[in-house]
Amino acid sequence: MADRTSRPETLAAQTLAKVDAATGAIIPPLHPSTTYERDVDLGYGRGICYSRPDNPTYALAADTLTALEGGAATLLFASGMAAANAAFLALDPGDHVVVPTVMYWALRAWLLGFATRWGLVVEPVDTADLAAVEAALKPGRTKLVWLESPANPLWSVSDIAAIATLAHGAGARLVVDSTVATPVLTRPLSLGADLVMHSATKYLNGHSDVVAGTLTTARDDDYWARIKTVLGQGGGVIGPFEAWLLQRGLRTLFPRVRWQSASALALAEKLEAHPAIAEVLYPGLRSFPGHDLARRQMQGGFGGMLSIRVKDGEDASIRVAAKLNVWKRATSLGGVESLVEHRASIEGAGSPVPRDLLRLSVGLEAVEDLWADLVAALG
Numbered sequence: 172m173a174d175r176t177s178r179p180e181t182l183a184a185q186t187l188a189k190v191d192a193a194t195g196a197i198i199p200p201l202h203p204s205t206t207y208e209r210d211v212d213l214g215y216g217r218g219i220c221y222s223r224p225d226n227p228t229y230a231l232a233a234d235t236l237t238a239l240e241g242g243a244a245t246l247l248f249a250s251g252m253a254a255a256n257a258a259f260l261a262l263d264p265g266d267h268v269v270v271p272t273v274m275y276w277a278l279r280a281w282l283l284g285f286a287t288r289w290g291l292v293v294e295p296v297d298t299a300d301l302a303a304v305e306a307a308l309k310p311g312r313t314k315l316v317w318l319e320s321p322a323n324p325l326w327s328v329s330d331i332a333a334i335a336t337l338a339h340g341a342g343a344r345l346v347v348d349s350t351v352a353t354p355v356l357t358r359p360l361s362l363g364a365d366l367v368m369h370s371a372t373k374y375l376n377g378h379s380d381v382v383a384g385t386l387t388t389a390r391d392d393d394y395w396a397r398i399k400t401v402l403g404q405g406g407g408v409i410g411p412f413e414a415w416l417l418q419r420g421l422r423t424l425f426p427r428v429r430w431q432s433a434s435a436l437a438l439a440e441k442l443e444a445h446p447a448i449a450e451v452l453y454p455g456l457r458s459f460p461g462h463d464l465a466r467r468q469m470q471g472g473f474g475g476m477l478s479i480r481v482k483d484g485e486d487a488s489i490r491v492a493a494k495l496n497v498w499k500r501a502t503s504l505g506g507v508e509s510l511v512e513h514r515a516s517i518e519g520a521g522s523p524v525p526r527d528l529l530r531l532s533v534g535l536e537a538v539e540d541l542w543a544d545l546v547a548a549l550g
């Protein structure tokens with residue numbers, strides 16, 4: 172008989188089909204306890220000692236994500252930034268790392284500021300250009316290649332499988348920030364990546380009420396052991412309440428992301444034809460430079476994020492954002508509510524983002540309402 176519980180939609184909806192053994196509860200309990208009873212012989216026969224390294228509520232969200240990503244193990248962190256930092260701090264000072272020119276701006280700032288002072292040699296390249304990635308790799312010295320695909324907020328797409336081969340050929344690991352693709356649309360480990368990272372603050376939780384981050388590894392090796400040390404001894408752990416909300420959010424991940432992807436594509440196509448718009452950046456559009464790669468690499472949709480460039484420039488783009496009503500002016504992405512943001516004014520100096528760009532995070536509202544609001548604001 173075919174396995175009726177192993178499809179990712181089913182695993183996510185039921186967070187691994189686990190019913191609470193003690194009570195039969197369908198919805199899992201939340202364990203706020205920071206400390207756990209020790210056995211009379213000083214052991215921890217029930218496996219848990221203290222809530223910084225372990226908590227049963229962490230385990231449910233982590234194991235569900237491990238299954239969805241097809242990995243060996245997952246760690247939950249206090250934020251997406253804490254998860255990303257751990258992947259770099261598990262390297263050694265002097266190591267060379269290749270990172271994208273287009274990436275989440277706060278991580279770029281941390282890499283070029285803190286991580287560089289700490290001793291990493293950070294080399295930004297256009298990771299959508301395979302020849303540029305190949306040229307940047309220093310065999311034996313490059314220890315990590317970081318990708319973000321699609322990359323916030325220009326949504327450029329990088330070839331995970333091809334870059335995994337290049338990175339491994341040079342003796343480096345590949346880590347992919349898959350926050351925007353989610354395991355619904357792309358599974359980087361199945362394409363050869365060694366680690367996948369998420370800002371779980373976004374789609375994984377999906378309700379704009381948790382800050383969290385995750386790393387999922389393809390294998391339990393020395394590098395993973397170092398990452399566990401960064402988390403366990405560095406202490407940037409998620410709390411049980413956040414972990415509980417995260418497993419609750421994961422239950423609806425598939426329908427949310429599919430709905431958001433369908434609405435984003437419909438809006439991108441309409442916006443492309445609007446006379447007030449200079450350019451629409453969305454991997455699902457045939458006109459988008461990374462479209463063919465996105466078709467190969469993303470299954471079942473192109474994600475809920477797009478950006479628009481307003482024809483009359485920065486001031487006009489700010490006026491459009493001001494006139495929107497259904498779309499809320501706020502940072503972040505991946506929640507059930509649609510958000511609009513003028514990115515350049517958030518990212519500041521050194522940002523590659525054009526000043527006339529508005530980033531749109533498509534939520535779960537009726538797409539007709541979202542479109543009507545855009546049409547009214549664009550004039």
Ligand code: PLP
Nearest residue numbers: 250251252275323350370372383
């Ligand atoms: N990666 C991406 C693509 C993001 O958009 C963000 C936040 O916006 C992060 C990482 C950082 O995540 P967090 O805000 O949870 O620290």
